[in-house]
Amino acid sequence: MxxxxxxxxxxxxxxxxxxxxxxxxxxxxxxxxxxxxxxxxxxxxxxxxxxxxxxxxxxxxxxxxxxxxxxxxxxxxxxxxxxxGGVQQKLRWNFKLYDVDRSGYIDRDELLQIIKSIRAINGIPSKVSSEDFANIVFDKIDINGDGEVSYEEFMEGVQNDSMLLATLTESLDxxxxxxxxxxxxxxxx
Known part of the structure; x- marks a missing residue:
């Protein structure tokens, strides 16, 4: 062979x-x-x-x-x-990963849990606390402000923000x- x-x-x-x-x-x-x-x-x-x-x-x-x-x-x-995998496939996987309770929505606590976990595993120090970063991300993608991020909000919000897209792409690297x-x-x- x-x-x-x-x-x-x-x-x-x-x-x-x-x-x-x-x-x-x-x-x-x-x-x-x-x-x-x-x-x-x-x-x-x-x-x-x-x-x-x-x-x-x-x-x-x-x-x-x-x-x-x-x-x-x-x-x-x-x-x-x-x-x-293309961007859409990777983002769909990320949404599924972040929706810890499988409710079809991501809430602030789920997002914060994932951010803390990724940072702990990667060991990358950051100037912005996990809580502040989760709030920044959540505020950017929770388009209707209902306290939950739907799949549609997630896809649209991440794809319209180059920093978020780069961050999520790196998390699946x-x-x-x-x-x-x-x-x-x-x-x-």
């Missing part, structure tokens, strides 16, 4: 499918990725309860059949979203994980 040297950062190439499958099955012989293994994949340890809840919500959004595991097809779908997996695949060929 030929060596695939194309950049998966641009797209998940068909010639790599077999290698991705082989890597997944080598790392997860049961064919299922558990929540614990998901955290290991991202190198996440000793998380606060809030950060752990965020990672669990992220895991749940990738677990499309809600069986408590990520199988190979869900894994590929997640990679495709990260690598090839998992290229370092994909690069790590690719390096491991190349060394095992």
């Amino acid at each position: 030929g060596n695939c040297t194309g950049s998966a950062m641009e797209e998940l190439q068909a010639c790599e499918s077999h290698q991705w499958y082989r890597k997944f099955m080598t790392d997860y012989p049961s064919g299922l990725l558990t929540f614990y293994e998901f955290k290991q994949l991202f190198g996440l340890r000793n998380l606060s309860d809030t950060s752990n809840a965020y990672v669990e919500t992220m895991f749940t959004t990738f677990d499309m059949d809600n069986d408590g595991f990520i199988d190979f097809m869900e894994y590929v779908a997640a990679l495709s979203l990260v690598l090839k 998992l290229t370092h994980i994909v690069q790590k997996i690719q390096r491991e695949m190349r060394t095992n060929i």
Whole structure:
């Protein structure tokens, strides 16, 4: 079998499918990725309860059949979203991630919880407190001022604000994980 040297950062190439499958099955012989293994994949340890809840919500959004595991097809779908997904797809995923209680709306507390979690995981200090940043974001996207952000408000508000769009795009930047997996695949060929 030929060596695939194309950049998966641009797209998940068909010639790599077999290698991705082989890597997944080598790392997860049961064919299922558990929540614990998901955290290991991202190198996440000793998380606060809030950060752990965020990672669990992220895991749940990738677990499309809600069986408590990520199988190979869900894994590929997640990679495709990260690598090839357009702005609309990524924003739809972000809305689902931020809507912690699955009500169809994001409230200030949910937004604040996610912002605190992302900051804790990334370890990035900020001049603006999480509370102030959540209020700024919420005020920008809660167009009708009802205290909840609908999917439509979220999509419109984020796409009309370049700072928010950049921030959300960066929050889904998992290229370092994909690069790590690719390096491991190349060394095992």
